[in-house]
Amino acid sequence: MKSHGMIPFLDLVTPHLELEEELVAVFRDCIRNAHFIGGNMLEEFERDFAKFCDAKHAIGVANGTDAVRFALMAGGVQSGDLVITVPNTFIATTEAISQAGGQPVFVDIDEKTYNLDPIKLQQFLENDCRREAGKTVHTKSKRPVTAIVPVHLYGQMAAMDRILDLAAQYGLMVVEDSCQAHGAKYYSAKDKQWHTAGSMGIAAGFSFYPGKNLGACGEAGAVTTNDDNVAKKIRMLRDHGQVRKYYHDIEGYNGRLDTLQAGILHLKLKHLEGWNEKRRSLAKEYSRLLEGTEGVILPHEPSWSKAVYHLYVVRVAEREKLQAELAGSGIGTAIHYPIPLHQQKAYQRLGYRTGDFPVAERVALEIVSLPMFPQLTLSQQAHVVDEVRRLVTEEAAPELVRNESTLVGRR
Ligand SMILES: Cc1ncc(COP(=O)(O)O)c(C=O)c1O
Structure with missing residues (x-):
């Protein structure tokens, strides 16, 4: 291997x-x-x-x-x-x-x-x-x-x-x-x-x-x-x-x-357009390789948008588990962001409650940011995708049934 x-x-x-x-x-x-x-x-x-x-x-x-x-x-x-x-x-x-x-x-x-x-x-x-x-x-x-x-x-x-x-x-x-x-x-x-x-x-x-x-x-x-x-x-x-x-x-x-x-x-500004293009092509490749993976929701780029993929964020049911297993395979990930602001201690004074922003709350539990930087190689990326596919398909599948109301497949 x-x-x-x-x-x-x-x-x-x-x-x-x-x-x-x-x-x-x-x-x-x-x-x-x-x-x-x-x-x-x-x-x-x-x-x-x-x-x-x-x-x-x-x-x-x-x-x-x-x-x-x-x-x-x-x-x-x-x-x-x-x-x-x-x-x-x-x-x-x-x-x-x-x-x-x-x-x-x-x-x-x-x-x-x-x-x-x-x-x-x-x-x-x-x-x-x-x-x-x-x-x-x-x-x-x-x-x-x-x-x-x-x-x-x-x-x-x-x-x-x-x-x-x-x-x-x-x-x-x-x-x-x-x-x-x-x-x-x-x-x-x-x-x-x-x-x-x-x-x-x-x-x-x-x-x-x-x-x-x-x-x-x-x-x-x-x-x-x-x-x-x-x-x-x-x-x-x-x-x-x-x-x-x-x-x-x-x-x-x-x-x-x-x-x-x-x-x-x-x-660095002289390189920014090239770096952004690299990010866009890496994102396109991620989405091509992950397309059709049951239980993984891919980023959505509307026709009116040209995103520069500061982050490439997918959604899965068992986010913490996937993160830990990827870490075990030497792959770094991050969460942007785990707790919506209205649920943070710092904003208790605003008087919001859990349930006030259901989409933000749901998404926060499922998102995971995959490696994304202009110098990421295609072979590294293919390895990340292989690991994500393997882990999600093998281990998270039963959870998807439970969460089918929120994880409605790919897009
Ligand atoms: C969405 C958003 N707003 C504001 C900031 C604040 O930027 P800085 O960390 O440079 O103060 C950041 C940066 O982390 C950000 O991601």
Whole structure:
């Protein structure tokens, strides 16, 4: 039998070894010129990342959480506002909402895409909110609802046409959480054009955490926007509220992007399209090889979406068992995310109960993220698939009968 060694869930060593000389040259440039904060390296990255996202501005910030927070603040979220998002995201989305002064309010997800369900969004706005003096007010809490944060989860954009229409109808701003979706595309039926993540809302937050499709060698993030005023406000927020040194119009934050990280990201940005293509072709191959495996639900990519597969996530009945057995075969996996946010201790204060978001709750018990990174080889991938098929078919089959209401086969 061919040995495949360990197949990690994510390989962060190989891509850096491939670029080692160039990465070291960036560092050398920074230390030789004392380029640590601001400067050309930062501006060049911001210019090219904005271009990559088809946005007018990109503003480098310290991390993705700050990016979403600053985007919400610059967009105008006020203390006490309700901000709509999904329960199946990384907690940074809702931390950013709270840190901007808002309070998260959840709407359930679509069972196929795992993104915000526009039908449930409409139901929430129609049934739980009312229009009052030109504003949308949550009937029960009497708080204003001012924003929606669709999360482009796993690298696939949310159903933006419907979300943007509802936002316009109810006077809400849309801030995209694009932290997992660098380069993802959405085909709008309205203007019959493809749009890039980060170019559709009033602003969007990106994370460059090392494992992201575009990752720094440390913490980093950016906000993109087409709005000049929002861009100006974010530049102030990230830099202690100043437009000119020591002239502070507002209180801001220490939320800048390091010059060194900007230089590293600029270098890596040249490879991003190729890496995303590699992820897309690996995803296609995963789906081709796993197609027809009883009890495994594959990712669904609607015709209006070009996902960039930050993660390749399948659903199975016996998720923990499969994970443990794959680990025994030297294959790394992960769960994104095991506990929906409304069931987390941190959000007990919001008063949600189990059962409030049945799709997110069900999906959270069944998802498992398979190895996905551009350097994954086809033979490694084939081995992962062989193991998944073998384990699911041999060992999880009886469970599928019990769970047939939720695991309705493949798609
Ligand atoms: C969906 C989502 N939102 C926000 C963030 C926050 O980004 P960061 O970790 O850079 O603060 C992340 C990153 O992990 C994320 O995946």
